[in-house]
Amino acid sequence: MGISVDTPVQFLKGVGPRLGEVLHKRGISTVEDLLHWFPRTYEDRRAARSIGSLAPEQVVSLAAEVVGVRSMTLGRSKRRMYEIIVADKSGRIACKFFRVPYKGYFERFQPQDKVRVAGKVTEYRGRMEFHHPDVHHLREDEETADTLIPLYTETEGLSPAKLRKIIDTALSGIFSPELTTPAKPAGQSPYSQSKSPGRGQFAPKPDRQLVEPLPAWVCQQYQLPQLPQALREIHQPPPQTADLFLKFQAPAQRRVIFEEFFWLELLLAQRRAGVEREQAPSLKGQQELVHRLIASLEFQLTGAQKKAWAEVVQDVAKPHPMHRLVQGDVGSGKTMVALLAAVYAAENGYQTSLMVPTEILAEQHFQNAQRRLSPLGVRVALLTGQMKPSERQEVYQRLESGEIQLVIGTHALIQAEVKFKNLALVIIDEQHRFGVGQRLSLKEKGLSPHFLVMTATPIPRSLAMTVYGDLDVSIIDELPAGRQQITTRVTYQSKHPQVWDFVEKQILSGRQAYVVYPLVEESEKIDLKNAVEEFDKLKGRFPKFRLGLLHGRMKPVEKEAVMTQFRQGELDILVSTTVIEVGVDVPNANVMVIEHAERFGLSQLHQLRGRVGRGAFKSYCVLVLGYAVSEESRQRAEIMEKTADGFRIAEADLELRGPGEFLGTRQSGLPGFKMANLVRDLGILQQARQAAFKMIADDPQMNHPENQRVWQLLAAKQSAVVG
Ligand code: ADP
Numbered sequence: 081m082g083i084s085v086d087t088p089v090q091f092l093k094g095v096g097p098r099l100g101e102v103l104h105k106r107g108i109s110t111v112e113d114l115l116h117w118f119p120r121t122y123e124d125r126r127a128a129r130s131i132g133s134l135a136p137e138q139v140v141s142l143a144a145e146v147v148g149v150r151s152m153t154l155g156r157s158k159r160r161m162y163e164i165i166v167a168d169k170s171g172r173i174a175c176k177f178f179r180v181p182y183k184g185y186f187e188r189f190q191p192q193d194k195v196r197v198a199g200k201v202t203e204y205r206g207r208m209e210f211h212h213p214d215v216h217h218l219r220e221d222e223e224t225a226d227t228l229i230p231l232y233t234e235t236e237g238l239s240p241a242k243l244r245k246i247i248d249t250a251l252s253g254i255f256s257p258e259l260t261t262p263a264k265p266a267g268q269s270p271y272s273q274s275k276s277p278g279r280g281q282f283a284p285k286p287d288r289q290l291v292e293p294l295p296a297w298v299c300q301q302y303q304l305p306q307l308p309q310a311l312r313e314i315h316q317p318p319p320q321t322a323d324l325f326l327k328f329q330a331p332a333q334r335r336v337i338f339e340e341f342f343w344l345e346l347l348l349a350q351r352r353a354g355v356e357r358e359q360a361p362s363l364k365g366q367q368e369l370v371h372r373l374i375a376s377l378e379f380q381l382t383g384a385q386k387k388a389w390a391e392v393v394q395d396v397a398k399p400h401p402m403h404r405l406v407q408g409d410v411g412s413g414k415t416m417v418a419l420l421a422a423v424y425a426a427e428n429g430y431q432t433s434l435m436v437p438t439e440i441l442a443e444q445h446f447q448n449a450q451r452r453l454s455p456l457g458v459r460v461a462l463l464t465g466q467m468k469p470s471e472r473q474e475v476y477q478r479l480e481s482g483e484i485q486l487v488i489g490t491h492a493l494i495q496a497e498v499k500f501k502n503l504a505l506v507i508i509d510e511q512h513r514f515g516v517g518q519r520l521s522l523k524e525k526g527l528s529p530h531f532l533v534m535t536a537t538p539i540p541r542s543l544a545m546t547v548y549g550d551l552d553v554s555i556i557d558e559l560p561a562g563r564q565q566i567t568t569r570v571t572y573q574s575k576h577p578q579v580w581d582f583v584e585k586q587i588l589s590g591r592q593a594y595v596v597y598p599l600v601e602e603s604e605k606i607d608l609k610n611a612v613e614e615f616d617k618l619k620g621r622f623p624k625f626r627l628g629l630l631h632g633r634m635k636p637v638e639k640e641a642v643m644t645q646f647r648q649g650e651l652d653i654l655v656s657t658t659v660i661e662v663g664v665d666v667p668n669a670n671v672m673v674i675e676h677a678e679r680f681g682l683s684q685l686h687q688l689r690g691r692v693g694r695g696a697f698k699s700y701c702v703l704v705l706g707y708a709v710s711e712e713s714r715q716r717a718e719i720m721e722k723t724a725d726g727f728r729i730a731e732a733d734l735e736l737r738g739p740g741e742f743l744g745t746r747q748s749g750l751p752g753f754k755m756a757n758l759v760r761d762l763g764i765l766q767q768a769r770q771a772a773f774k775m776i777a778d779d780p781q782m783n784h785p786e787n788q789r790v791w792q793l794l795a796a797k798q799s800a801v802v803g
């Protein structure tokens with residue numbers, strides 16, 4: 081039978097309707113889908129191992145017998161861990177699972193079952209164990225070849241051996257000589273046409289063959305093997321390159337990873353080129369108001385702020401929209417750059433919209449902008465979802481009439497009711513808290529306004545090239561002069577008395593402190609300190625001090641009242657949940673105590689720590705770990721002790737948590753890569769980006785005949801890549 085990439089999987093030999101359904105559930109309908117289901121990793125069968133001989137960090141495969149399966153809760157939290165204990169003649173080892181691969185997975189394993197375990201050996205408290213290894217029953221038909229075996233994601237109802245067989249069938253079909261005269265399979269996929277399959281609806285498509293989609297010059301310049309060969313090798317790795325495959329450095333893997341990055345970068349390059357064709361108001365002039373603002377400041381701009389500002393001025397003078405990301409560590413003074421830009425737009429006769437992720441931050445920016453810009457005669461307004469409808473109506477009206485020159489707000493700014501008279505500049509603060517979709521919809525409010533985004537989460541280079549790959553970047557890599565270093569210490573709950581004594585001393589010398597808890601309510605049933613309860617306890621510990629409580633369930637007016645008190649020094653200690661994570665700026669506060677620090681991501685800890693060290697006072701950050709924290713959590717916290725460099729922390733965080741979690745669920749702009757890994761494959765990403773941007777630069781109108789196929793493919797992928 082002839083097989084093309086469009087052949088439905090259930091027409092493959094050995095796949096019936098039942099397996100077809102199993103595959104379909106995993107998103108695999110055609111041979112093409114199947115061949116793009118890549119192995120998670122490979123099992124190295126070249127050297128048989130015994131449990132007694134294992135050493136940390138080895139990637140191994142071994143045959144063993146199940147001794148038992150058990151589950152337990154981790155510490156006092158609700159999270160469960162599963163363990164499959166296996167043994168051979170030389171010893172026993174635990175296979176630990178912190179997530180359940182699928183429902184019923186652990187029920188499959190009974191004592192005395194013969195299994196194969198493959199994975200990386202980890203040392204934990206002096207013992208060897210596996211974390212999330214591949215475990216499957218040894219089978220009669222199991223491959224015995226002395227080679228690399230691809231391991232795919234575990235799927236219920238589909239054994240690994242069966243899956244490998246189906247893929248082999250597909251590959252030999254694809255590579256068979258019959259290919260030149262492919263026969264159409266009898267019948268149609270039950271999935272491709274589910275609605276009223278009337279006669280004549282199935283115009284047969286010409287069979288697409290497995291061909292190289294990348295332009296020839298790209299494959300040549302970057303020495304990439306052709307797709308068909310690459311796919312074959314990925315599923316059937318040649319023994320002589322086994323070591324490369326284990327490290328995901330084989331040419332075949334490089335080829336696939338390159339392509340995944342290439343489409344994304346091509347899209348970014350295309351978007352970028354599109355921006356350069358748009359028209360935007362060109363902002364020019366003497367910067368008279370801007371200079372008056374600078375002269376009114378109680379400080380000098382840092383060199384890095386001046387440089388970023390100069391870059392903005394250059395961008396907005398052009399007739400097409402600026403798309404610039406200002407990256408600067410917490411406390412580096414990004415807000416100032418935003419205000420300069422807003423003032424510049426105002427003196428050119430245009431409006432600016434500044435969007436921030438939280439009400440607290442909106443209010444803070446609004447007060448700051450009021451104080452600094454009103455004396456210059458620039459009219460500023462606040463717009464948040466929590467304002468009374470009548471107040472909002474009024475702001476809408478003043479925006480539409482053009483009276484308001486700078487509006488500061490939350491998501492409320494992207495509501496349909498918000499109309500501008502002449503919006504020229506959109507600024508988004510703390511961009512990492514927003515999704516890409518929001519970035520675009522806000523932009524649609526004006527006629528291609530200039531666009532300035534700011535983020536305090538230093539973004540590892542790989543993410544800057546993907547998520548923000550269509551933006552120019554300014555980096556504020558200098559903190560204002562006179563800033564004190566922040567001393568960070570990791571400690572345990574048992575040391576609370578000492579921590580509170582320390583806080584007391586600081587407050588007695590005139591400072592203020594934050595105490596942060598991860599959650600608000602016990603209702604989550606997770607054994608975390610409850611900010612409300614702890615607040616009462618702390619009041620008992622500090623009877624003479626003024627304490628305030630801030631959490632996400634409070635009404636906005638209440639939150640703002642507490643924030644204002646703290647800002648004005650009327651509170652000594654602010655007990656809070658993470659609502660203060662971004663942006664909050666109270667220079668007199670110099671102690672940050674973070675309870676259950678193990679619950680926070682590194683970047684989040686860095687953000688929280690950035691709430692102190694904002695004035696002239698020596699500042700401190702105390703990370704208090706709960707009982708029963710894992711070794712890994714402790715090591716993570718200790719990274720915070722060692723470095724204050726946001727970029728290094730971000731890299732470490734990306735490595736530990738992966739891009740999805742690093743960016744948070746709200747960041748929808750990142751495609752799910754099948755093989756590419758942003759941490760591991762930075763070099764390939766750089767090459768793919770270079771190739772894609774060159775392609776657009778050489779053919780900006782996208783009309784060179786030899787590129788047509790690539791543009792068509794890109795259009796088809798567009799919806800799948802970036803939303
Ligand atoms: P971030 O970059 O984290 O948003 P902010 O813009 O909130 O930082 O600035 C932090 C603090 O530093 C603010 O109180 C701000 O007024 C102050 N600041 C900004 N620029 C300077 C400067 N050049 N010199 C001294 N202080 C500055």
Ligand code: MG
Nearest residue numbers: 414415536663
């Ligand atoms: Mg800020």
